[in-house]
Amino acid sequence: MRIALFYGTCTGKTEAVAEQIKDELGEDFFEIFEDVSQIEPSDLEDYDVLFCGIPTWDVGELQYDWQDIYDQLDDVDLTGKKVLFFGTGDQAGYPDTYQDALGIVYLKMLERGAVGKVGFTATDTHEFEASKGVIDGQFCGLALDDDCQPELTEQRIKDWCEQVTKELGVEAAS
Numbered sequence: 001m002r003i004a005l006f007y008g009t010c011t012g013k014t015e016a017v018a019e020q021i022k023d024e025l026g027e028d029f030f031e032i033f034e035d036v037s038q039i040e041p042s043d044l045e046d047y048d049v050l051f052c053g054i055p056t057w058d059v060g061e062l063q064y065d066w067q068d069i070y071d072q073l074d075d076v077d078l079t080g081k082k083v084l085f086f087g088t089g090d091q092a093g094y095p096d097t098y099q100d101a102l103g104i105v106y107l108k109m110l111e112r113g114a115v116g117k118v119g120f121t122a123t124d125t126h127e128f129e130a131s132k133g134v135i136d137g138q139f140c141g142l143a144l145d146d147d148c149q150p151e152l153t154e155q156r157i158k159d160w161c162e163q164v165t166k167e168l169g170v171e172a173a174s
């Protein structure tokens, strides 16, 4: 199974999370581990499982490198690929658009044929008003808030990595 991790970041927080996920799952778990600004949208077609790290910016918008990919997704065939999401946001600063980017890209990738419902997490330890990242009552991925809840990040990542290896039926490489 070819597994990729692509993250976008403006101030480094999502990159740091991506690194922690790599530490947790092992160096060899991902065939490619890359800043999304370095890839072409068609590169997404080369893998069976896509871990996507996406922060929400500009009040409900995608981080800009992800926006570039998103704008070209209609030309990409993601049929049968499993997609997993992790994102960073700020629930106190942006309670009406908290983690919106997760849901925006998730739904678009499903439209392009991807398989979702992997790595969903509960909303109950977050306080916000509205989020496009909530699908069927759960975040459609791992929602992290290093602005308001940095003390929860490490354990959330550990729990999520354990959850997703079970859901994917794969072993960590660490």
Ligand SMILES: Cc1cc2nc3c(=O)[nH]c(=O)nc-3n(C[C@H](O)[C@H](O)[C@H](O)COP(=O)(O)O)c2cc1C
Binding pocket: 008, 009, 010, 011, 012, 013, 014, 015, 055, 056, 057, 058, 059, 060, 061, 063, 088, 089, 090, 091, 094, 097, 098, 099, 100, 146, 147
């Ligand atoms: C101008 C601005 C707009 C933001 N908009 C949102 C938002 O709509 N929703 C949200 O959850 N977080 C929002 N954030 C918070 C960022 O997503 C958060 O700081 C994130 O960790 C940044 O990730 P990065 O360092 O990987 O780019 C915003 C932050 C700034 C400075």
